[in-house]
Amino acid sequence: MISKPATGKYPFVKCVPAEGFRGQQVFDIGLCVSCGLCSRDCPAKAIEMVEVNGKKRPLFYLDRCIFCYQCAESCPRNAIKATDIFELATTDKSSLVVKPTTTQKNSGA
Amino acid sequence: MPSNGIDILKILEDKLQNKPVQIVPGTLGTAAIITKSGSHRDVFQILVDADEKTAVVSITGIDLGENLGVYYHVRTSNALLTIQIEVPKANPTLASVNDITPSAAFHELEVTDLIGAVFEGNPSSGHFVLPDTWPEGVYPLRKDVNACEVKLDPPAAEEKSDDGKLVKIVIGPQHPALLEPEKFVVLVEGETVREVRPRIGYVHRGIEKASESRTYLQDVYLVERICGICNSCHACAFVESVEKILKLEVPPRAKYLRTIILELNRLHSHLLTLGHAGLEIGYETLFQYFWRDREPIMDITEILTGNRVISSSMTVGGVRRDLKETDIPKVKAVLSGLKKRLPFYVKVYREEPTIGLRMQKVGTLKRENALKLGVVGPVARGSGVDIDVRKDAPYEAYGEIPFKVITYDAGDTWARMNVRMDEVEESINIIEYALDHLPEGPFRVRAPRVVPAGEVVNRVEAPRGELFYYVKSNGTAFPDRVKVRTPTFANIPAFLTTAVGEPLADVPPNFVSLDPCFSCTDR
């Protein structure tokens, strides 16, 4: 009785999360109106409003983030968007601090 | 209303005339019973005499300024009562009801430790939840205490066996056989267990206290993290409580979607523990089989909610995302796949000799003891006590969905596991029914952030049994008090009594048959 193993071949075969998966959130500075609602509602205190070119913008501490997406839900401008990036393990916590710079892609952490 | 003929409020009214007892129907469950220390014992005696299912669900200790509130939440076969007593902080003593119903014992000790009410007749021997080196007279749930400022000395070493005849075996807090950390000291004479002493609190995170400094919205995510496995049950119990205070009606579609997610919680939890029981008795193949078949359930949880474990799908006013029409066939395919495998597993659990030898007549909890100790969920149902919040006080869509409450009479480890085995099929049927009868319409309504003053109690049936919440609002966006009583907390006394007199080797299967969850227990 030989059958295929039940386990996947990760990391050799990439694992694709389901559509709608709550992975690392990305922030689009172009849409942000600096209202601070994301930071106010974040249950993990993972968002700090920092100044970028004279405007307050959210900075994400992904090491504290619990990926609940309340920030994305609270944002009136849809400036925080979902991705399916989940491979965030690192030996350097500082690489999990995502600064609001220009319109950004994944920090590459 | 009373299905089995017991009208408990009428009985109380008749018997308590001329006593300092005020009955307020419709608040804090079926009714709140406001009384004084001493008279509450009369109330308990009447309840215990009138209804065999009377048990203390939980005790909320609450800081009311000058006074401490001690609220006994009591379940009878068709009602949930709250017996309210106030004692002055200067002399916070009241009489224990431990001798009338042993189900109160654990809860009273917890209240003593965390808020400092003293129960005469149930003396505490040292800390029950807090660390051994926690300073005397500091009660973390009082409003003027900031638990972060308490400085702790390192714990002392475990002292050796206390008497020559009994050998002390310390299981936990960190132990290879325990998946979660908690300490049990087992005293054995030869191979036979003579006593089990629990020491809970190792992973106490102070979530009840922490919830007071977060908004209701943030607290949904906080309470969800009390337990990884039944996370949606916690979130649901909490949002339902807030909705009750807000008098907010949730749309029917949201109720069905919540029911589906709650049952997915139960499914993966039961499959986990049915497999884990295999591991504890050295039947690792069974463990692997169950966990393989649990995996697709995790996948559909991810499809529905966005994450395979912590679903974050409940919110005050409904659910956070709708179910897509295109996802329904995927969910159904997984469920029917699992259903096809079930007869094999049922046969293994019923007939397999290894299972029979290691589980039958092990840890037998007789029906009368199950009632006395106030155990819940599959532990109660395995001893022939037919309690299930989904039937006794239906919430969400459970009132509209047909399902059976599974009970077994044997009361042993085997019976408790077979209750879960049979509940797997019931859960699948509930989800299928809910998918077929999913109402149209919105899946959430807007909810205000500021909650008017009020207090409520709420229960849901988590995979491990009745999960209880008490929420008090003071009219702001932050709750005043959140009390959580998890099913494992109510079920530990069963293990403490049934392990005694049995061989040490029977401890693991007996223990796992409670499906214990310690991060739940400790909060």
Ligand code: SF4
């Ligand atoms: S996903 Fe949740 S925890 Fe993470 S930053 Fe957003 S609100 Fe905060």
Ligand code: SF4
């Ligand atoms: S909620 Fe949205 S718009 Fe407001 S500060 Fe955050 S990202 Fe910017």
